[in-house]
Amino acid sequence: MPFFVGIGLCKDVFCIHKYLRLLMMKYLWIFYFKLKGMIFLKKNELLYRLAQMVITLFGVTLLTFGLTYVSPGDPVEMLLEVGDTIVPKEMIEATRHQLGLDQPFYLQYLRWLSGLAHGDMGLSYSAKMPVADRLLQGLPGTVALAGTSLIMMLLVAVPGGILSALYRNRFWDYLIRGFSFFGVSMPSFWVGLILLYVFGLKLGLCPIAGGVVTWDRMILPAATLAIAMGTKYTRQVRTAVLEELGQDYVVGARARGLPMRSILWRHVLPNACLPLITLLGLTIGWLLGGVAVIEMVFSWPGLGKMAVHAIEMRDYPLVEGFVLWVAVFYMGINLLVDCSYAYLNPHLRKGRTH
Amino acid sequence: MLLDIAKLSVSYGEHLMVQNVDLSLDRGGVLAIVGESGSGKTTVIRAVLGCLPHEGRVTGGAITFNGKNLLTNTVAQWRQLCGTQMAMVFQDSGSMLDPIQRIGTQFVEYIQAHSSMNRIEAAAAATHMLARMHLANPENVMQRYPFELSGGMNQRVGVAMALFFKPQLLLADEPTSALDVTTQAQVVKEMMHICREDGTAIIIVTHNIGVAAYMADEILVMRTGRIVEQGPSSAILQDPQTDYTKELLQAVPQIGEVHHDLY
Numbered sequence: 001m002p003f004f005v006g007i008g009l010c011k012d013v014f015c016i017h018k019y020l021r022l023l024m025m026k027y028l029w030i031f032y033f034k035l036k037g038m039i040f041l042k043k044n045e046l047l048y049r050l051a052q053m054v055i056t057l058f059g060v061t062l063l064t065f066g067l068t069y070v071s072p073g074d075p076v077e078m079l080l081e082v083g084d085t086i087v088p089k090e091m092i093e094a095t096r097h098q099l100g101l102d103q104p105f106y107l108q109y110l111r112w113l114s115g116l117a118h119g120d121m122g123l124s125y126s127a128k129m130p131v132a133d134r135l136l137q138g139l140p141g142t143v144a145l146a147g148t149s150l151i152m153m154l155l156v157a158v159p160g161g162i163l164s165a166l167y168r169n170r171f172w173d174y175l176i177r178g179f180s181f182f183g184v185s186m187p188s189f190w191v192g193l194i195l196l197y198v199f200g201l202k203l204g205l206c207p208i209a210g211g212v213v214t215w216d217r218m219i220l221p222a223a224t225l226a227i228a229m230g231t232k233y234t235r236q237v238r239t240a241v242l243e244e245l246g247q248d249y250v251v252g253a254r255a256r257g258l259p260m261r262s263i264l265w266r267h268v269l270p271n272a273c274l275p276l277i278t279l280l281g282l283t284i285g286w287l288l289g290g291v292a293v294i295e296m297v298f299s300w301p302g303l304g305k306m307a308v309h310a311i312e313m314r315d316y317p318l319v320e321g322f323v324l325w326v327a328v329f330y331m332g333i334n335l336l337v338d339c340s341y342a343y344l345n346p347h348l349r350k351g352r353t354h
Numbered sequence: 355m356l357l358d359i360a361k362l363s364v365s366y367g368e369h370l371m372v373q374n375v376d377l378s379l380d381r382g383g384v385l386a387i388v389g390e391s392g393s394g395k396t397t398v399i400r401a402v403l404g405c406l407p408h409e410g411r412v413t414g415g416a417i418t419f420n421g422k423n424l425l426t427n428t429v430a431q432w433r434q435l436c437g438t439q440m441a442m443v444f445q446d447s448g449s450m451l452d453p454i455q456r457i458g459t460q461f462v463e464y465i466q467a468h469s470s471m472n473r474i475e476a477a478a479a480a481t482h483m484l485a486r487m488h489l490a491n492p493e494n495v496m497q498r499y500p501f502e503l504s505g506g507m508n509q510r511v512g513v514a515m516a517l518f519f520k521p522q523l524l525l526a527d528e529p530t531s532a533l534d535v536t537t538q539a540q541v542v543k544e545m546m547h548i549c550r551e552d553g554t555a556i557i558i559v560t561h562n563i564g565v566a567a568y569m570a571d572e573i574l575v576m577r578t579g580r581i582v583e584q585g586p587s588s589a590i591l592q593d594p595q596t597d598y599t600k601e602l603l604q605a606v607p608q609i610g611e612v613h614h615d616l617y
Contacts, residue, residue: 246408252450255405256464256515257437260429266463267452274454346454346499 049338053331057324064323065109068316075314076101079125099125112320121324122317126310131321134306138290141213141302145295146287148218149225156230161237162269165245176234183231192224192297211299221298225291229283236279240272247271274345281337285330355418356381356555357402357523362415364397364406371410372397372579381522384549384556386566386587388602389576395559398576399525402557403442404432419523438468441521443545445528447512451500457511458496464515480518487514488544506537513545520552527559542569563603567591575599 076095080087096102100111115122121131164176199220200208206220244250245268253263290304299305303322310318342348357379364372372394379385387395400406402417404424417424419440427435436442444450451460461480465471471479477496484492487510500508509529516524529545530538542565549556560566566573566587573590575583575598583590583599594600 248444248446248449249452251405251407252444252447253452255403255436255442255444255450256467257433257435258464258467259433262463262467267455271452271454344454347501 049335053328053335056331057327060327061113061320061324062109064320065112065316066105068314068319069105069108071314073314075099075125075316078314112317116324121321124310124315124318124321126313126315127318131317134318135303135321135325138301138303138306141295141300142288142290142304144213145218145221145225145291145300145302146284149222149229150284150287152222152226153230153233156226157233157237160230160234162241162264164234164238165241166264168242173238177238180231180234183227184235186227188224188228189293189297191227192221192294195220195224196298211301213301217298217300221294221300224294224297225287233276233279236276237272240275241268244268244272270344274341277341277344278337281333285326285333288329288333289326355379356383356420357557358416358418359398359402360416360418362398362401362417363413364394364401364410365413366407366410370413370579372401374415375576375579375581377574377581377584379523379555379557382550382553382555383572384558384570386570386573387557387559387576388561388563388566388573389582390561390602392578393576394579395576396527397579399442399527399557399559402523403436403440403525405436405442434468437464437521438519439521440523440525441516441519442525442527443509443512443516443529446505446508446532447515448500448503448505448508450512451508453500455499456496457498457500457503461496461511461515461518465518468519480514483514483518484511486548487511487517488540489514506533506541509533509537509541510544513541513548517545517548517552517554521554524549524554524556525559526556528561529558530565531560531562538565561602563591575602 076092076099077087080092080095093102100108103111112122121135123129124131124134127134160176160180164173167173196208199205207217249267250263253267254260288303290302290307292304292308294300295302295305296308303325307319307322309315310322355378357377359375359377362372362375363370375394375398377385377398387398389395397406397410400410401412402419402424404427406412412425419435424432424435451457458477458480461484462473462476465476465480466473469476481492481496484495489495489507489510495503495507495511500511503511509532513529524545526545530541533541546556546569548554556569558566558569563573570587573583573585573587574581575590575596577598583594583596590599591603594603
């Protein structure tokens with residue numbers, strides 16, 4: 001008996017697999033066609049945007065290179081002089097030559113560019129490892145912090161903003177706006193320090209010392225960021241929802257006797273999302289560049305802290321690599337936002353076919 | 355008596371918009387409210403539908419519909435009444451629909467909000483209703499977004515939605531003034547036709563006396579929130595009593611043409 005049951009099970013499992021695979025194929029096809037349609041509609045614009053991105057990247061990297069070149073301080077001295085040690089001049093010159101820093105500006109830049117074209121971002125002086133590896137070290141911390149704080153922020157700002165808009169100029173609205181005004185007015189590094197003092201030192205709920213990426217160490221910096229962003233976003237959500245509530249289609253929906261709940265969820269909020277998505281894209285780009293102030297306060301091992309350290313140490317290749325990463329990501333996210341915007345707004349999507 | 359409005363006053367904030375308006379309407383009757391913009395004619399029918407703008411509220415009087423005073427209604431009672439027993443057609447039905455959802459989705463949502471039809475039944479019924487409003491290729495219209503349709507098509511969609519549940523009272527707020535004259539006549543004709551079939555009473559708000567004359571049994575002239583003149587349409591048109599009504603009649607130079615088109 002068990003043998004047959006076994007076979008039956010196997011057959012079943014096989015069938016489910018087959019079914020699932022078919023289902024997956026179906027959705028992949030649908031997704032593929034949607035994507036194809038979307039890109040096809042925006043093909044010219046997409047190419048244009050990509051070309052624009054490349055030009056911008058040239059500008060950004062050249063500017064960063066130039067700024068680091070003219071900025072005071074010598075990376076070689078920073079590298080070699082530890083404490084009061086006096087380093088012989090010949091050694092400084094030798095290191096400078098070895099790092100290629102004695103070459104003219106344009107040669108240094110071209111050398112860096114050609115390295116980049118070969119997938120080599122150079123070596124970080126201070127970290128003594130390839131720049132790409134150093135960036136990858138800082139990335140998990142930054143991505144984790146960005147994701148967590150973004151989710152925390154949305155969980156507060158979206159309901160807060162909606163509530164505030166629905167109860168405009170009544171108790172809840174005044175309360176929420178009061179809080180958000182309070183939050184906007186406080187500098188985030190100060191909020192961070194207060195949170196550290198209260199929850200870390202006095203209540204002992206969270207570890208104070210950072211340095212590694214763990215969930216319990218992430219709560220306070222993420223909360224600090226969420227407070228800073230959430231207070232701003234609450235107002236944005238409120239404004240967007242109020243704007244939509246005043247539209248004619250809401251009157252139309254009420255006249256048709258639709259329940260307020262479904263007017264809100266099915267019509268007002270999707271429409272209010274459109275302007276907010278653009279804003280969210282900018283915020284995500286900003287977060288993924290690493291939030292230096294917060295990372296310094298909590299000594300969080302992310303890209304922001306790394307960048308500050310790199311600038312202090314005049315670690316040119318690392319600064320350059322960091323700027324490149326931020327620029328690429330910022331523009332990439334914004335491109336994605338524009339695509340999604342065109343996709344969510346039928347007016348933009350269909351406007352192109354006519 | 356289907357609808358009876360007694361001494362209705364409405365104010366927007368501090369500003370008194372409508373004062374002491376009395377009107378009554380029988381089942382299947384057609385009443386036109388005529389007046390210049392700002393005369394409070396739209397406010398009256400919005401008050402009937404419980405759909406006044408944010409700062410507007412009824413400050414006095416009574417609105418009795420089917421023997422029940424609407425002003426004592428709860429929000430839920432309004433909701434059940436609106437769109438089923440009473441429905442409204444707006445000046446620009448296109449902007450009264452959600453711009454990022456298809457006509458079909460919104461029509462089906464509306465039907466399902468007031469009935470137990472499933473999605474497929476509702477879609478079929480909606481398509482049928484669009485066809486009744488003489489929309490060519492109604493299946494295609496169901497798949498369109500409001501901005502993809504012309505003003506006349508949107509208006510037909512608006513009328514089709516308003517008349518779907520065979521309401522006892524249709525409130526039409528300048529239903530044709532955004533359309534060109536030919537389309538105006540067609541939309542009005544189709545709307546009247548369906549209303550006669552279903553026994554729907556109409557209150558039409560318009561500044562076009564031509565449309566009013568064609569549709570209404572009775573005309574009510576309003577100015578600055580008060581009733582100026584009231585009576586059977588033939589009497590008002592042929593023998594206006596007040597200077598204001600005479601002015602209104604003269605202010606519609608195309609009245610002969612419209613008459614010609616409509617009759």
